[in-house]
Amino acid sequence: MSDVKGYRRPFWDTQPDYLYPHYRSTVKRSPSRPLVVLPQTLSEVTGPLFGYDDIGGKDDDLTRQHEGAPLGERIVVSGRVLDENGRPVPGALIEMWQANAAGRYRHVSDQHDAPLDPNFSGCGRLLTDDAGRYRFMTIKPGSYPWRNHSNAWRPAHLHFALFGLGLAQRLVTQMYFPGDPLLPYDPMYNCIPDDKARQRLISVFDWENTIPEFALAYRFDIVLRGRDSTPMGG
Amino acid sequence: MSLLATSSQTVGPYVAIGFARLNNDNLAPAGVTGERITVTGCIVDGDGEPMADAVVEIWQANAHGRYAHPEAVSETPLEPAFKGFGRIPTDASGRFRFTSIKPGRVPGAGAAMQAPHLNVLIFSRGLLKHLSTRMYFPDDPANTEDPILQRVPAERRQTLIARQGTGRHELEWNVVVQGAGETVFFDL
Numbered sequence A: 001m002s003d004v005k006g007y008r009r010p011f012w013d014t015q016p017d018y019l020y021p022h023y024r025s026t027v028k029r030s031p032s033r034p035l036v037v038l039p040q041t042l043s044e045v046t047g048p049l050f051g052y053d054d055i056g057g058k059d060d061d062l063t064r065q066h067e068g069a070p071l072g073e074r075i076v077v078s079g080r081v082l083d084e085n086g087r088p089v090p091g092a093l094i095e096m097w098q099a100n101a102a103g104r105y106r107h108v109s110d111q112h113d114a115p116l117d118p119n120f121s122g123c124g125r126l127l128t129d130d131a132g133r134y135r136f137m138t139i140k141p142g143s144y145p146w147r148n149h150s151n152a153w154r155p156a157h158l159h160f161a162l163f164g165l166g167l168a169q170r171l172v173t174q175m176y177f178p179g180d181p182l183l184p185y186d187p188m189y190n191c192i193p194d195d196k197a198r199q200r201l202i203s204v205f206d207w208e209n210t211i212p213e214f215a216l217a218y219r220f221d222i223v224l225r226g227r228d229s230t231p232m233g234g
Numbered sequence B: 001m002s003l004l005a006t007s008s009q010t011v012g013p014y015v016a017i018g019f020a021r022l023n024n025d026n027l028a029p030a031g032v033t034g035e036r037i038t039v040t041g042c043i044v045d046g047d048g049e050p051m052a053d054a055v056v057e058i059w060q061a062n063a064h065g066r067y068a069h070p071e072a073v074s075e076t077p078l079e080p081a082f083k084g085f086g087r088i089p090t091d092a093s094g095r096f097r098f099t100s101i102k103p104g105r106v107p108g109a110g111a112a113m114q115a116p117h118l119n120v121l122i123f124s125r126g127l128l129k130h131l132s133t134r135m136y137f138p139d140d141p142a143n144t145e146d147p148i149l150q151r152v153p154a155e156r157r158q159t160l161i162a163r164q165g166t167g168r169h170e171l172e173w174n175v176v177v178q179g180a181g182e183t184v185f186f187d188l
Helices: A195-199 B015-022 B141-145 B154-160
Strands: A074-083 A093-098 A123-127 A133-139 A144-146 A152-154 A157-163 A171-176 A216-219 A222-224 B036-044 B054-059 B085-089 B095-101 B117-124 B131-136 B170-172
Touching: A093 A133, A093 B015, A123 A133, A123 B015, A157 A222, A157 B015, A171 A222, B015 B054, B015 B085, B015 B117, B036 B117, B054 B095, B085 B095, B131 B154
Parallel strands: A074 A216, A074 A222, B036 B170
Antiparallel strands: A074 A133, A093 A123, A093 A157, A144 A152, A157 A171, B036 B095, B054 B085, B054 B117, B117 B131
16 A cells, blocks of 8 residues: 655644744745645655765865865854654755855855855755764854844854655754844744744754864754654545 | 654745755756656746745656655666756746656555656745645646645646646746745645
C-alpha cells in the first residue's frame, strides 16, 4: 500500500501567520485565501537529498573563504538538528547566510552605508553528521537599518535554511544572539505568537565550544517537524 | 521525547546570495529519459507587481514516476542523472524559467495514482513561511482523477494547471500570491 506516515503539523502558535502587518512586506505578499489542507503523499514525505558533492571544502568556515581574514569577532555556531520526536536528522543540508561585521550583505540590493568586506562573502553550507550535529565558523554579523518603519533596525542574525528528509520538513529560520537590545523592537522576531517559541530562536552562549584565545561560541539547536507513528488514512 | 518545531522566519531580501550555490534551472541533463519541458512564469504580489526577489524550488519524480529518495520504493527505475531538484531565482521582472522532463504518475493514498505534477516551494521577502503549491500539466487525462486536485474548489483548480505555450514543449504557469486569481497554496 502507498499510505505514508505523515509529518505532524506544528502547533499553530509556534509559527507566524503569513500576514503580520508590522512587517510591511507581508501586506501584499500573504495569501488572502485559506490554505488547502493537503493529505501528505509520497510527494511530500520525499524531498531532495544532498551529498558532499554539493558542498565545498570551506563552506562551513566563512572566515576562510578568501585570502585574508574577515573583519569582526570570530564565533563558532553549532548545534543539533532534531525532529519533534527527539531523533537526530543526519545528512540534513543547512544553508546559512548573513551580513558582515558592519551589517552589510554582499548583495546588489543592499545599499546600507556600511563597508563591504573583501574577505567575507557571508554564505555557507554543510551537512549534519550522523548525530544531527553541525558546526559553522563565522564572524558575528552587525545590526543594520531597514525601511520597514521609522528608525527600524534588525537585530544581529544568521539566516538558516534546512532540507530535512522530506519536503514537509523544509524550514527557513533566523538565529539571534542573547541579550540583543533590538529584539523587542523587531517585527520579524515578534511575528511568532508564542513567547517561548520566539525565545528558542535566540542562541545560547556556549562556553564549552569556545576556542581559547580565538573564538567565542553560540549554540543553536533546530527542530524539524516529526512524523506520526501511523500511516495517514486514504 | 517531544520537542516543538522551530519557528519559521522569512528568507528576507538577500536570499539570492544564500541560495545561489545550488541554483539549478536544468533538471534534466543529457541522458535523462522523458518528454522535455520548459516552464516559464511570473510571480506577482497582491498589487500585481512582479516579485523580483523570490526563489522557486521544484521537487519532482522522474519520467517513470519515481522520486530519487529511499522512501520511494517501487518497481519503476531510478535514473542516476536525475535528482528531481530545481532552484530558480526570479529575475528583475519576477520571472522564472527552467527545463525538465514531465514526471510520471506517483502513488497517492491507497490504490490511487496522482496525476503528473511538480511540487513547488516559493521563498521571498515578505513570506514569513514559504509557500507550497503544485504545477499540473494541461490536458492530462489523469488530472480529473487526481486526489489532490479534487480537494481544491473547482473554480480555483486552474491556478494549478500550466497553460500550453507557443512551442509543443513550452508551458506557462504564473503564480499569484494574493488577490484575484490567487494561486492555491497548500498546508502540507
